[in-house]
Amino acid sequence: MEIKKTAMDGTLESSDIQITVSKGTDGVQIDLTSDVQERFGAQIKQTIAAVVAAFDVDNVNVKAVDQGALDCVIKARTITALQRALGTSAEPAWEVL
Amino acid sequence: MDAEIREMNLHNPDEFEQWRSFLSGLGIANFTADEVDPLDGTIGLFEGDRLMGTGSYSENVLKYIGVCHKTSENGAYFNKIVSTLLTQLGQQGIFHVFVFTKPQYSDSFQHVGFQEIVHSESAAFLETGPTSITDYLAQIPKFAGESAAIVMNANPFTLGHRYLVEAAAQQSAHVYVFVVSTDKSLFNSQERFEMVQAGTADLKNVDVVSGSDYLVSYATFPAYFLKSDKSRVRYQTTIDALIFKERIAPALNITTRYLGTEPHSETTNVYNEVLESVLPPTVRVKIIPRKETAGKIISARDVRLAIKDNRLESLDTLVPKTTATFITEHRAELQERIRKGMKIDGN
Numbered sequence: 139m140e141i142k143k144t145a146m147d148g149t150l151e152s153s154d155i156q157i158t159v160s161k162g163t164d165g166v167q168i169d170l171t172s173d174v175q176e177r178f179g180a181q182i183k184q185t186i187a188a189v190v191a192a193f194d195v196d197n198v199n200v201k202a203v204d205q206g207a208l209d210c211v212i213k214a215r216t217i218t219a220l221q222r223a224l225g226t227s228a229e230p231a232w233e234v235l
Numbered sequence: 236m237d238a239e240i241r242e243m244n245l246h247n248p249d250e251f252e253q254w255r256s257f258l259s260g261l262g263i264a265n266f267t268a269d270e271v272d273p274l275d276g277t278i279g280l281f282e283g284d285r286l287m288g289t290g291s292y293s294e295n296v297l298k299y300i301g302v303c304h305k306t307s308e309n310g311a312y313f314n315k316i317v318s319t320l321l322t323q324l325g326q327q328g329i330f331h332v333f334v335f336t337k338p339q340y341s342d343s344f345q346h347v348g349f350q351e352i353v354h355s356e357s358a359a360f361l362e363t364g365p366t367s368i369t370d371y372l373a374q375i376p377k378f379a380g381e382s383a384a385i386v387m388n389a390n391p392f393t394l395g396h397r398y399l400v401e402a403a404a405q406q407s408a409h410v411y412v413f414v415v416s417t418d419k420s421l422f423n424s425q426e427r428f429e430m431v432q433a434g435t436a437d438l439k440n441v442d443v444v445s446g447s448d449y450l451v452s453y454a455t456f457p458a459y460f461l462k463s464d465k466s467r468v469r470y471q472t473t474i475d476a477l478i479f480k481e482r483i484a485p486a487l488n489i490t491t492r493y494l495g496t497e498p499h500s501e502t503t504n505v506y507n508e509v510l511e512s513v514l515p516p517t518v519r520v521k522i523i524p525r526k527e528t529a530g531k532i533i534s535a536r537d538v539r540l541a542i543k544d545n546r547l548e549s550l551d552t553l554v555p556k557t558t559a560t561f562i563t564e565h566r567a568e569l570q571e572r573i574r575k576g577m578k579i580d581g582n
Contacts, residue, residue: 146330150315150317
């Protein structure tokens with residue numbers, strides 16, 4: 139699937155993560171800002187990459203600003219941002235959930 | 236106590252006073268009523284009726300962010316304010332967002348995903364969003380070897396601009412002409428870009444590029460840093476000059492910047508002075524005297540006045556044919572913009 143527009147979900151508040159997805163040209167690029175980057179950076183990126191893969195998106199830039207979000211939050215925010223960007227918010231993505 | 240975000244209406248005198256006294260308590264003072272007018276939105280974070288944090292935006296620039304830390308945990312209110320503003324802008328389709336702040340607050344913004352573009356002793360300039368200055372620089376055509384550069388608003392492109400570009404093109408292997416993007420001029424950014432392209436098409440070693448958001452508009456800079464209008468221009472142009480020197484010039488191998496003299500504009504004179512003091516030795520500054528016609532310097536302002544007064548026959552002595560054609564074809568629309576209140580007597 140292809141990104142139609144830039145979209146965002148999540149906040150910068152504690153325990154949350156703000157995800158912005160936009161059209162990319164060079165595969166899946168994930169730019170992460172996080173206080174726990176050293177310990178959990180790889181895991182956070184992996185969670186995001188798994189959601190992107192489940193949506194079958196080839197080229198996308200993801201900007202993630204993490205404030206200590208749990209895995210389930212990261213997943214939920216990424217799904218919502220992606221669905222907005224793909225213009226598919228009206229259709230639940232059961233296979234991803 | 237739970238804190239709640241509410242919209243603030245600064246045109247309501249009571250709310251304005253609450254907002255103003257809150258910010259001045261944080262040392263953000265000296266701003267004037269005309270700085271409040273261009274704000275597109277302001278939010279407040281309240282504990283009951285007590286204002287604990289606030290933030291505003293004007294187009295894609297965050298402004299007047301102030302937070303009281305007395306009752307909140309480390310940064311929680313700050314994050315909530317910035318987050319709410321980014322969400323509101325995102326809902327309007329604006330994701331690429333800038334902030335000017337004092338250097339000591341740069342880290343707080345970096346903590347929530349902003350990247351610093353440059354900082355001076357008195358101010359830092361940061362951005363966040365899906366694109367950055369690195370992406371902007373990556374899409375500009377590269378030239379092998381040294382280049383010169385000119386930055387212009389070209390409102391519209393005159394024979395004076397043309398003279399400056401020609402001089403640079405003769406003295407340099409390659410010239411970038413950056414056209415300022417900010418849309419606060421009679422001719423909009425796309426029109427100005429096209430006029431510069433058309434007016435320099437015959438000069439083979441000239442590339443016209445958009446200044447995008449990185450050749451900053453004077454209008455976006457918050458004056459609360461400053462004491463007077465003159466120092467506002469000085470601070471603003473220092474940031475502008477630093478972006479050019481530290482980010483743009485190294486990426487494009489620009490070693491010379493050409494400027495035109497400006498006998499009639501105080502703002503441009505201050506700008507030229509700042510560029511001369513900031514850019515060397517990284518970037519040489521060459522100042523070219525303004526072109527005259529019949530003993531009078533050519534000014535874009537005179538062109539705009541001619542459009543207003545419908546004296547289009549006088550254009551031939553002021554602008555190249557390409558610009559004259561554009562103006563003739565769009566006369567009605569341009570005159571309509573002036574009638575609707577577009578200011579034309581600035582620089």
